[in-house]
Every structure is written in structure tokens, then in C-alpha cells.
Amino acid sequence: MAHGPAKGITRWLFTTNHKDIGTLYLWFSFAMFILGGFFAMVIRAELFEPGMQLIRPEFFNQMTTMHGLVMVFGAIMPSFVGLANWMIPMMIGAPDMALPRMNNLSFWILPPAFLMLASTLFMEGGAPNFGWTFYAPLSTTYAPDSVNFFIFAIHIMGASSIMGSINIVATVLNMRAPGMTMMKMPLFVWTWLITAFLLIAVMPVLAGAVTMMLMDINFGTAFFDAAGGGDPVLFQHVFWFFGHPEVYIIILPAFGVISEIIPTFSRKPLFGYASMVYATSAIAFLSFIVWAHHMFLVGMPVSGELYFMYATMLIAVPTGVKVFNWVSTMFRGSISYETPMLFAIAFIILFTLGGFTGLMLAIAPSDIQYHDTYFVVAHFHYVMVAGAVFSMSAAVYYWLPKWSGRMYSEAMGKLHFWITFIGFNITFFPQHFLGLAGMPRRYADYALQFADWNMVSSIGAFIYGASQILFLYNVVATIVAGKKVSEPKTWEGANGLEWTLPTPPPYHTFTTPPDLHGTHDHQLTDDQLEDHPGGATH
Amino acid sequence: MLRKALRLFSLTLLALSGVYVQAAEHSDVSNTVLLNMPTGVSTISHEIYNLHMLIFWVCVVIGVGVFGAMLWAMYFHRKSIGHEAENWHEHLGVELVWTIIPIFILIAMAWPATKTLIDLYDTSDAEIDIRVTGSQWRWQYEYLGEGVDFLSELSTPLDEIYNIEPKGEFYLQEVNNPLVIPVDTKVRFLLSATDVIHSFWVPDFAIKKDAIPGYITDTWVEVTKTGVYRGRCTELCGQGHAFMPVVVHVVEKDEYQFWLAEKKQEAAAIAALTETTFTMEDLMARGEEAYLRTCSACHQPNGEGIPPAFPSIVGSPVSTGPIDEHLNIVINGRPGTVMAAFGGLLNEVDIAAILTYQRNAWGNDMGDVVQPIDVYNHIQGQ
Numbered sequence: 075m076a077h078g079p080a081k082g083i084t085r086w087l088f089t090t091n092h093k094d095i096g097t098l099y100l101w102f103s104f105a106m107f108i109l110g111g112f113f114a115m116v117i118r119a120e121l122f123e124p125g126m127q128l129i130r131p132e133f134f135n136q137m138t139t140m141h142g143l144v145m146v147f148g149a150i151m152p153s154f155v156g157l158a159n160w161m162i163p164m165m166i167g168a169p170d171m172a173l174p175r176m177n178n179l180s181f182w183i184l185p186p187a188f189l190m191l192a193s194t195l196f197m198e199g200g201a202p203n204f205g206w207t208f209y210a211p212l213s214t215t216y217a218p219d220s221v222n223f224f225i226f227a228i229h230i231m232g233a234s235s236i237m238g239s240i241n242i243v244a245t246v247l248n249m250r251a252p253g254m255t256m257m258k259m260p261l262f263v264w265t266w267l268i269t270a271f272l273l274i275a276v277m278p279v280l281a282g283a284v285t286m287m288l289m290d291i292n293f294g295t296a297f298f299d300a301a302g303g304g305d306p307v308l309f310q311h312v313f314w315f316f317g318h319p320e321v322y323i324i325i326l327p328a329f330g331v332i333s334e335i336i337p338t339f340s341r342k343p344l345f346g347y348a349s350m351v352y353a354t355s356a357i358a359f360l361s362f363i364v365w366a367h368h369m370f371l372v373g374m375p376v377s378g379e380l381y382f383m384y385a386t387m388l389i390a391v392p393t394g395v396k397v398f399n400w401v402s403t404m405f406r407g408s409i410s411y412e413t414p415m416l417f418a419i420a421f422i423i424l425f426t427l428g429g430f431t432g433l434m435l436a437i438a439p440s441d442i443q444y445h446d447t448y449f450v451v452a453h454f455h456y457v458m459v460a461g462a463v464f465s466m467s468a469a470v471y472y473w474l475p476k477w478s479g480r481m482y483s484e485a486m487g488k489l490h491f492w493i494t495f496i497g498f499n500i501t502f503f504p505q506h507f508l509g510l511a512g513m514p515r516r517y518a519d520y521a522l523q524f525a526d527w528n529m530v531s532s533i534g535a536f537i538y539g540a541s542q543i544l545f546l547y548n549v550v551a552t553i554v555a556g557k558k559v560s561e562p563k564t565w566e567g568a569n570g571l572e573w574t575l576p577t578p579p580p581y582h583t584f585t586t587p588p589d590l591h592g593t594h595d596h597q598l599t600d601d602q603l604e605d606h607p608g609g610a611t612h
Numbered sequence: 613m614l615r616k617a618l619r620l621f622s623l624t625l626l627a628l629s630g631v632y633v634q635a636a637e638h639s640d641v642s643n644t645v646l647l648n649m650p651t652g653v654s655t656i657s658h659e660i661y662n663l664h665m666l667i668f669w670v671c672v673v674i675g676v677g678v679f680g681a682m683l684w685a686m687y688f689h690r691k692s693i694g695h696e697a698e699n700w701h702e703h704l705g706v707e708l709v710w711t712i713i714p715i716f717i718l719i720a721m722a723w724p725a726t727k728t729l730i731d732l733y734d735t736s737d738a739e740i741d742i743r744v745t746g747s748q749w750r751w752q753y754e755y756l757g758e759g760v761d762f763l764s765e766l767s768t769p770l771d772e773i774y775n776i777e778p779k780g781e782f783y784l785q786e787v788n789n790p791l792v793i794p795v796d797t798k799v800r801f802l803l804s805a806t807d808v809i810h811s812f813w814v815p816d817f818a819i820k821k822d823a824i825p826g827y828i829t830d831t832w833v834e835v836t837k838t839g840v841y842r843g844r845c846t847e848l849c850g851q852g853h854a855f856m857p858v859v860v861h862v863v864e865k866d867e868y869q870f871w872l873a874e875k876k877q878e879a880a881a882i883a884a885l886t887e888t889t890f891t892m893e894d895l896m897a898r899g900e901e902a903y904l905r906t907c908s909a910c911h912q913p914n915g916e917g918i919p920p921a922f923p924s925i926v927g928s929p930v931s932t933g934p935i936d937e938h939l940n941i942v943i944n945g946r947p948g949t950v951m952a953a954f955g956g957l958l959n960e961v962d963i964a965a966i967l968t969y970q971r972n973a974w975g976n977d978m979g980d981v982v983q984p985i986d987v988y989n990h991i992q993g994q
Contacts, residue, residue: 124783125775132851132918199920205848211825212808212850216748216950218921300826301947306809307824341691343701371811371822373829376733380726387718391711398710401678404685408697419686426678430671437721439728440664442820443649446811446846511646512815514846517854519773521785521842523646 078581087182090174091581092159093477098181099156100470104546106148106188107463111539113141118501118535121528126519134518135203136195142206143224146324147231148188150462154327155180155238157469158266160477162242164572164579165260167251167587172244180237187230194220205516207317210298210309214290221291225284232277239270239277246270251571253590257351260570261344264351265330268358272319272326275362280316283309307372314365322361325425325457326354328465329396332418334570335472336400339415340407341567346399353392353399360389370441379438386436390429397426412565413487417468420495421460428456431506446516449509455502467494470549475564479578480556486548493541500534650816653837653862657818659728667721674717735832738800740793746803746810746823746845747952749852749909753791756802760875763957764789765905766855770913773855785842788905790859793835794868800832806952808850814843814858822847835862850950852909886960886984892968895981899969902962907970910950915974921950926974935982938967939990955991960984 079085079094089095116137120128129137159177163170171177194201199218202208213221246267250259259267286309289295296302298309329350337344344350367386370379400422409415431453435441444450467490475481504527509515513524520528563573575583651661689695743754754761764787771777773784780786793799803812803823813820814833821831835841843858863871890898904913910922917924925931930938942963945953954963964984971978 124779126773127775130851131854132921135848135851135853203851209809209848212848216808216850300824304826306826340689341697343699345701346703346707347701349707371820372824373822373827376730379729379733383725383729384722387722390718391714394714395707395711397678401682401685402706403701404682405689406695406698406700407685407689408691408695409686409689410691419682422682423679426675430675433671434664434667437663437667437725439660439725439732440667442732443660443664443815443818445820507647510649512650512813512844514813514844514854516848518851519784519854522779522781522783527646 088178090170090178092163092171092174092177093579093581095171095177095181096156096158096160097477099152099159102181102184103149103151103153103156106144106152108542108546109192110141110144110149111542113137113144114535115539117141118532120518121520122532123529124520124522124525131518132200132203135205135516136201138516139202139205139208140191140195143191143202144188145458146206146320147228148184150324150458150466151235152184153466154266154269154324154462155235157327157331157466157473158238158242161473161572162245162263162266163249164575164583165263165570166246166249166254167571167584167590168245168249169582169585169587171241172249173241176237177241180234180241183230184234187227187234190223190230191227194218194223197223207313208287209313210287210290210306211300214287214298217291222288225288228284229281232281235273236277239273242266242270243274251584251587251590253592257348258590260330261333261347261350262327262330265326265333265354268354269323269326272323272358272361276316276319276323279312280320283312283316286312307369310369310372311366314368315362317368318365319358319361321454321457322357324462326358328421328462329354331465331469331472332400332421335414335418335468336403336422337569338472338565338567339412339418340404340409342403342407343569344399345402346395349395350399353395356392357389360385360392364389367436367438367441370438371445383436383438387433390433390436393429397422397429408567412471413482413484413491414468414472416488416491416495417464417471420491421464421468424456424460424464424498428453428461431456444509446514447509448505448513448515451515452502452505452509455505459502460498464494467491467545470545472565473572474549474552475556475559476572476575476577476579478553478556479558479560480552481559481564482548482552482556486544486551490541490544490548493544494538497534497536497538497541501531501538502534504530504534652816652818653835653839653841654817654819655834655836656728656732657816659731660818663724663728666724670717670721732831735800735830738798738832740797740799741802742791742793742799743802743804744812744823746805746812746849746856747957748807748850748950749845749856750906750957751791751812751856751858752957753789755872755875758872758876759879760872761879762789762875763906764791764859766857767905768855770904770908782842784855785844785857785859787857787859790840790861792861792863792868792871793833794865795835795838795862797865797868798832798834800830803829803831807950809847810845810849810856811847812843812858813846814841814860816841817843817860820846838862838864855909882959882961886988889983889985890964890981892972892981895965895968896972898962899965899967900973902958902966903969903973906954906958906962907966915970925970925976927976931970931976932978935967935971935980935986936990938971939963939982939987942967943987943991960987960991963987 086094086098120134197220199220201220202224204213204217246263286297290297290299296304298304298306300306333344333350364382364386366374366382435444435453471482471487508524508527513520560577562575562577571588649661649664651658741756743756745752750763750765752763767786767788768784769777772779803821804827805823805825807825810823811820812823817833817835819831819833821829839862841860841862845853845856911917911925915925930941943953943955945951961984964982964987967982971980
């Protein structure tokens with residue numbers, strides 16, 4: 075029995091449709107991206123010149139904390155879950171996600187969690203002010219009362235992530251079209267499968283950390299309180315056992331997106347598909363055994379430092395393999411430069427720069443000079459913003475015509491790209507210099523020798539921030555008034571099951587799965603595309 | 613304005629082109645474009661600088677290779693010039709090569725890094741031990757075995773921070789009592805904290821170590837050049853995080869001995885002052901100065917604090933209540949709050965002056981005076 079979406083608000087509230095839930099996730103994450111970006115603008119405005127001009131130091135700390143939390147948990151993570159919701163069923167030939175009601179729940183608990191987190195800004199004592207890494211005892215004994223709301227919000231976000239991950243694992247393992255073996259899956263599906271396992275493994279650890287905080291604050295325990303026999307360093311071990319895999323949770327789906335886009339616009343199959351899968355798995359494994367490289371200065375024994383240094387350096391090997399594979403894919407291809415490709419190429423260049431600084435940070439003795447400075451801030455914005463956010467922009471331009479049945483304006487897309495690219499580099503490249511010259515991170519005010527680069531960085535940040543308004547405009551303008559497209563394949567070089575579906579895809583797709591027996595790799599031949607047009611039952 | 617804009621513009625171009633110029637010695641920061649880590653003035657800082665440059669150049673070489681190949685493809689294998697795509701997408705040999713070669717590069721880098729790290733951890737045979745204690749938001753330096761012990765606090769006036777006065781040359785990098793150490797001497801620092809985690813950093817020495825409540829961590833330095841070196845706290849420790857700098861004077865060995873003797877005399881003089889009876893005016897003047905230095909970051913210069921975290925002192929039950937309770941809170945702190953135990957941080961004279969000031973300023977007008985001997989007796993009586 076064919077049926078379309080329900081009418082009105084109930085369509086969104088009660089939906090169990092993977093496309094609707096994907097859309098909700100994507101819009102929610104964009105709203106959080108703007109909110110977190112607004113916090114960043116406040117930070118950069120205050121740092122425009124030495125001295126306190128606009129806000130007071132205690133509010134500055136609330137801004138850095140909220141910026142980090144909202145961007146990591148509200149913008150980047152949900153955006154990739156949204157992408158997974160939209161694309162995984164369409165990429166593996168499944169009719170929907172395996173657990174659609176849980177899918178609805180995992181989204182709809184997020185808005186209340188972030189509403190609660192944002193409301194702390196208006197509470198007496200202010201919002202959380204201890205950094206997104208919330209080291210105890212600053213986040214326990216010395217925290218504002220709003221920390222309890224923060225803890226509850228983290229619990230809800232964790233529950234949402236775990237449900238989303240279980241759903242993805244169940245879908246990928248059980249609902250692939252006949253003949254789609256694991257090694258035929260698109261790389262985006264592979265990276266998300268591995269990411270989902272990482273999430274299931276580490277979100278409970280984060281929940282444990284905040285629960286111990288809750289007990290310390292309200293019930294008289296002393297897990298992290300030295301005066302009660304507890305251990306502040308224990309907090310850091312537990313946090314980073316979550317926190318390090320977390321950064322790969324953010325970047326692995328981005329790898330997947332890039333691995334879809336580069337072959338499309340190079341008109342050449344992805345180089346080293348199998349080695350990409352192995353490299354992703356290796357990165358995921360290594361992410362569990364390197365956490366204390368965030369803690370080189372807590373006074374670990376030298377043997378511990380050496381182990382974490384060596385293990386961290388090893389990550390460069392599988393990461394290098396990925397970069398080499400992308401470049402080899404482009405090599406001797408037939409490259410064209412549409413907006414998604416521009417973002418993807420910028421991703422490779424800037425992510426690699428972030429990888430280089432990551433390698434530098436891995437060297438424990440040098441890390442003494444880099445640790446907790448703007449060098450680190452530059453490093454992780456190169457991998458988080460130029461990594462995750464650029465790949466997300468690439469993904470939106472790449473799949474938006476498929477989702478909406480309308481084509482974005484290539485000129486506007488390129489304009490958005492160039493302003494973003496230039497603004498990003500003006501913001502974050504000078505931060506390398508600031509860090510090396512000695513400016514610590516999370517400083518509300520700074521000495522005079524740091525003034526010039528801070529001003530440059532702030533100007534870049536305003537450019538970068540403004541360019542995201544253009545992004546919003548581009549997406550809305552495309553959906554409302556973009557040129558209609560109906561070809562199943564938007565891009566001539568594109569491969570994969572999603573491009574066999576009508577454009578825009580009907581509400582329900584692949585109710586009859588395509589048969590992929592007899593294909594030799596993860597990409598379909600043109601004959602098979604004609605044999606299995608997919609599409610709705612009606 | 614135009615000149616400044618031009619300078620910023622050229623800085624930006626420099627940044628974008630990725631030009632990497634060696635920064636000059638720290639002494640002349642105002643006219644130098646800061647781009648790189650200081651080479652520093654300690655035995656270890658040169659090793660770390662060399663390691664940093666080694667890995668930097670390794671990254672540059674790899675980057676030139678990878679980006680070179682990529683730019684080649686981007687230019688010569690464009691669709692717009694009619695380049696046809698080839699179809700190869702696997703080559704085991706190539707993949708093995710680019711997996712194995714990086715491993716050898718990493719081993720080559722791990723070797724010197726390991727050597728330096730082991731040096732860094734060797735805190736044995738230090739000639740001087742200094743205990744460094746971080747508190748919100750000041751450092752306390754205790755010369756172990758010498759009986760010298762003092763607080764080091766930011767001396768930049770609030771008016772400079774809030775843009776009422778023009779900023780001085782060492783804005784946010786100046787303190788009332790700098791740390792003093794002798795040149796060419798191995799000094800060991802033992803770090804701890806009384807409240808939250810702080811981190812002690814002097815870039816020119818290439819030492820940075822967390823100061824953690826309940827722990828004693830250690831590090832060491834042997835400085836090879838006399839001078840004034842400025843560092844800062846690098847672990848987020850609350851609203852005063854940016855306002856607790858480290859200033860170290862490195863002096864000749866005999867000058868250090870002279871300074872140490874002077875400090876010991878000062879301590880004796882303060883002990884003598886403890887038995888002196890001060891007038892109200894003296895205590896108010898000394899109290900205002902000490903209050904602004906030590907208390908005003910939280911309780912604010914006007915005494916009104918930032919409730920609820922930092923309660924107001926104006927008309928509060930503590931500052932207008934019994935002296936004994938007031939003394940108790942200042943000396944022992946309030947467990948579980950930011951209020952530190954100042955008994956171990958300040959001398960009796962300063963505590964007496966601060967109490968007198970708090971009880972008589974901002975319209976509190978209690979009219980009573982707390983003498984150093986009262987503080988001394990309170991501490992002894994506990």
C-alpha cells in the first residue's frame with residue numbers, strides 16, 4: 075500500500091521515514107552550527123584587540139565552552155547522522171532504516187537537550203564555563219550550578235548517539251540489497267559502520283564520566299576530588315578515552331563523503347577501495363589506544379609517555395594511506411571542478427595540513443611547547459572545520475539536487491566556497507604562529523605581542539562566519555527556486571545505488587531491493603543500473 | 613590607520629603563503645613578526661626547538677610531494693582540456709611502499725624524540741628545589757630549605773585591562789614578586805595546586821607542567837643566559853586564567869645569593885612587624901593595596917563581588933560580624949568553594965590589613981582594627 079507523508083506538523087513529529095528524519099537532523103545541525111558560530115564570533119570580537127572590551131572574562135569562558143559543546147555535539151555529529159539517515163538506505167538498497175521508531179526518538183530528544191544546554195546561559199551563575207573538555211575539579215567543586223543541566227544534556231545526547239548508532243549498525247548489517255557484500259558497500263557506508271561501533275563503545279564512557287561528576291557535585295563522593303582521596307587525573311583518562319575516539323567519530327564519515335565525491339568528479343574509480351576499508355578500521359582501532367597524548371603534561375611516567383607517543387605517531391600511517399589513495403584517484407582522471415569537488419579538494423589539502431600539525435603534536439617533547447596553545451587550536455580547527463564542516467558542505471552540494479530535485483546555482487556555490495576557503499585560512503593559519511609564539515588557548519585577554527595575529531584571525535573569522543549565511547541562502551534558494559532536475563544521475567561520473575533512483579526520490583524507495591549478484595566491485599555497471607532502476611512501488 | 617591596515621594585509625599574505633620565518637630572540641618582540649617557537653635559553657629548549665624544526669621539515673617535504681602530485685593532476689588531468697580518465701584503481705606494490713616508507717620515517721623521528729624525552733624527565737641532581745603552587749589566580753614560590761616563600765601576582769592595573777589607561781609594555785606579563793633563579797644551575801620545580809588544575813609555562817625555558825591538586829609533579833631547567841623571562845598559566849583555571857603570568861629573573865649566581873639573603877631578611881622583618889601595633893590609617897592603606905592585589909579579582913575592587921560565585925563583602929554577615937569568624941574564613945578558606953585558605957599564602961601583617969580594610973571600607977564602617985598579633989594568635993590557637 076503506497077502512502078506519502080502525513081500533512082502538517084505531525085509529518086515531522088511522528089515521522090519514521092529515514093528521509094524526513096535525515097532532513098530534521100540536517101536542519102537541526104545547521105541551526106546549531108549557526109548558534110555555535112555566533113558564540114565563536116563573540117570570542118573573536120573580544121579577542122580583536124588586547125584588553126577586555128565587550129564581555130567579561132567569566133562570560134568569555136562560557137562562550138568558549140558553549141562554542142565547543144554546541145559545535146561538537148550539536149552541529150557536526152548530528153549533521154553526519156542526518157547524512158547517514160538520508161544516504162545509507164539509498165546506498166545499500168534498503169527501504170528504510172532498520173529501527174524507524176527508535177530513529178524518530180533519537181532525533182526528537184536532541185532539541186530539548188540543546189534547549190536545556192542553551193538555557194544555562196540565562197541562569198544565575200551563568201552557563202558551563204570550564205571548557206568543552208570540562209576538566210575536574212573546575213567542572214565539579216568549582217563549577218556554576220548550571221553544571222547539572224549540562225550533565226543531563228550530555229546524557230541525553232549520548233543516548234541519542236547510541237540509538238542512532240545501533241540503528242546504523244542494524245541497518246548496514248541486515249538490510250543490504252541481495253548481492254551487496256560488505257566489500258561492495260560504498261565507502262561512506264563503511265566509514266559510518268565503523269563510526270557507529272566507535273560511538274557505541276565510547277558514549278557510555280562519557281556518560282560514566284559525567285555521572286561521576288554528578289555524584290561528586292551532589293552526593294558527596296570524591297571520584298575527582300583530591301581532598302576526599304579522589305584523583306583529578308582520573309577524570310582526564312576517562313574523558314580522553316571517550317574524547318580521542320570522538321574526534322575520529324567526527325572525521326571518519328567525512329572520509330566517507332570525500333571518498334564518494336573525489337571519484338565522481340575525477341571520473342575514475344576510487345583507488346585502493348580495500349585499503350581504504352582497512353585503513354579506516356586501523357584508525358578506529360588506534361583511536362582507542364592513544365588517548366593520553368592529550369595528557370603529556372600531567373606527569374605520567376616516562377615509559378607511559380613514550381608508549382603514547384609511539385602509538386600516536388602510528389596513526390600517521392593509515393591516515394597517509396587515505397590521502398595517497400585520494401590523490402591517486404585524481405591522478406590521470408578527467409577532473410572537473412563543481413562546488414562539491416572544490417570543497418573535497420580543499421578538504422584534502424587542509425585536512426592534510428591538520429594531519430601534519432597532528433604529527434608534530436604527537437612528538438611528546440615538542441608537545442611541551444605546543445600543548446594548550448593556539449597551535450593546538452589551529453590544529454583541531456584544520457581537522458574539524460576544514461575536515462568535518464568542509465566535507466559536510468561538499469556533501470550538501472553533492473546530494474542536494476538528488477534530495478530536492480532542484481539544482482543549486484554553480485556560481486553561488488563557488489562564491490560560497492571561495493569566501494569560506496579564504497576566510498577559514500585567514501582565521502586559522504595565523505593561529506599556528508600565535509601558538510608557537512606562546513599564546514595559550516582559552517585566554518580572554520593577551521599580551522601585546524600577540525595583538526597583530528589576533529586581529530588578522532578575527533577579521534578572517536568574521537569573513538568565514540558571514541560566508542555561512544551565503545550557504546544558508548544557497549540551500550534555501552535551491553529548494554525554493556532552483557532549476558528543476560529529473561535525471562537520476564546528477565553527475566555524469568557518479569556511481570552507486572542512490573543515483574539509480576528517480577530525482578527527487580519518492581517518499582519510499584527500494585521497497586523491492588535491487589539485485590547486485592554478479593557485480594564485481596562496489597560500483598554498478600551501466601547495464602545493471604538499467605536492470606535495477608529502484609524507485610518506489612507506486 | 614592606513615599603515616596598520618597595510619601591515620595587517622602584508623601579515624595576512626605572509627600567513628597565506630605559508631612563509632616560515634624564524635622569529636627573533638624574545639627580547640625584541642615588539643618589532644618582530646612572531647612566526648615560530650623561540651629557540652629559548654635553556655639546555656633543553658634548544659633540543660626541543662631542533663626536534664620541532666626537524667619534524668616541520670619532514671612535513672614540508674612530504675607535503676611538497678603529496679600536494680605536488682595533486683596539483684599536477686588538477687592541472688594536467690582536467691576534463692576541460694580534454695583529458696580522458698584511465699580506469700586503474702589498484703596496485704598492491706604502490707600501496708605497500710606508501711605504507712612501509714612512512715613507518716621508517718616515523719622510526720627515524722621517534723629516535724631523537726625519545727632521547728630528548730628521557731633528558732626531560734631526568735630531574736635528579738638539582739641544586740635548587742622550588743615548590744610552585746598554583747591557586748586561583750596566583751603562583752606561590754617556596755624555596756625549599758631556605759625559608760623563603762612568597763606569592764607572585766599580576767601587577768597590571770585593572771584600568772589597563774579595561775582600557776581606561778594605556779597598556780604598558782609588559783601588559784599582562786608583569787608581577788609583583790618575580791621568581792628569581794641563578795644562571796647555569798640545575799633547578800627543580802615541584803608543582804602542585806590548591807584548587808583547580810593550573811599549568812606552569814615559561815616558553816623560553818621549554819618547561820611546561822600541570823600543577824594538579826593532590827599531586828606533586830616535577831620538571832627542571834638549567835638556564836644558560838641571564839635575563840627576564842615571561843611565561844603564563846596554560847590550563848583553563850577559571851575566569852582569571854589569562855591573568856596569572858609567570859615572570860622569572862635569571863641572575864648571576866652571586867647575585868642570587870644576595871637576593872636570597874635579602875628575602876630572608878624581609879621575612880624576619882615581617883615577623884618583627886607581626887608584633888607591632890599599627891594605626892587604623894596604616895592598616896587601611898596597606899589593606900587597600902593588598903586587597904586590590906589579592907582579593908579583587910573575585911570580590912571586585914568595589915567589594916560587591918559577582919554573586920553567587922563570589923559573594924559581596926559590602927555589608928555581609930562575615931565582614932560586619934565577629935572578627936573571629938572573619939579571621940577563620942580568610943585564614944582557612946571555605947572548603948568546596950573558590951575561597952582559598954589565605955593563612956598559608958599571606959603573612960600576618962597583610963591579613964590583618966586586609967581584614968581591617970574589609971571591615972571599614974565601602975560603608976562597612978565597623979570601626980574596629982585587626983592587628984597582626986590577632987592573626988598570629990588565631991593561627992596559633994587553632
